[in-house]
Amino acid sequence: MLNSIDARGLSCPQPVLLTKKAIDQQLTDLTILVDNETAKGNVLRFLQNAGYTVDIDMSEDTYQLQAKKS
Template identity: 50%
Template structure:
């Protein structure tokens, strides 16, 4: 499983890094974000592109997206 750590990065970098990781390994990717804007933008991108995601809140600012294969 690939892990993308975008904590401390401003948009659009988290979305671009997520896209790049999925282009390389679309099977399973975990993305860490630490801002509401990054969370919203990454989540929107994943939903629009059809990926199945599980969002985990690590604390009030940090979230993890566990991304698996695209929905059929």
């Protein structure tokens, strides 16, 4: 199952809480969009601690985190 979370414009902890909600639904493939360095770092750490591998792409002012359950 693939799920996208658009957390651009949101400040922490909101992006992490949205990501946690998706993980709690047992989603194994996630795409999370954030627009600031702090949110990127916090979501990345949260995903890694939850056992996901994460690839990060940046385009313009958006970070796209592609997460897969290991």
